[in-house]
Amino acid sequence: MSKNIRTxxxxxxxxxxxxxxxxxxxxxxxxxxxxxxxxxSMSQRFEVARMLRAQKTYLDIAxxxxxxxxxxxxxxxxxxxxxxxxxxxxSRIKLKDIED
Numbered sequence: 001m002s003k004n005i006r007t008x009x010x011x012x013x014x015x016x017x018x019x020x021x022x023x024x025x026x027x028x029x030x031x032x033x034x035x036x037x038x039x040x041s042m043s044q045r046f047e048v049a050r051m052l053r054a055q056k057t058y059l060d061i062a063x064x065x066x067x068x069x070x071x072x073x074x075x076x077x078x079x080x081x082x083x084x085x086x087x088x089x090x091s092r093i094k095l096k097d098i099e100d
Contacts, residue, residue: 019032049086 013033030039038094045064051061058072067075079086 045071045075046086048072049079050090052076052079053086053090 035089044067048061048067061072
């Protein structure tokens with residue numbers, strides 16, 4: 001059973017995030033709000049999603065990101081059956097080439 005995330009508290013958090021002006025303000029805010037591990041986990045999932053959209057294999061993704069195959073699978077499920085949040089963001093930002 002899925003928890004309803006649409007609460008007043010989440011609204012307040014999102015309003016705070018939307019008020020951030022630049023990357024440096026994001027670092028300042030998120031370092032206060034999240035633990036280092038929470039922030040690294042979110043960024044890892046985002047990188048996994050980028051690489052999945054770039055048609056990278058699970059093995060390549062696990063090797064480059066350190067993500068488990070379970071995490072890669074969960075992100076893949078979100079990409080295929082979620083709310084299209086990743087794709088919405090990908091369409092709005094320029095993504096650095098995955099080939100490093």
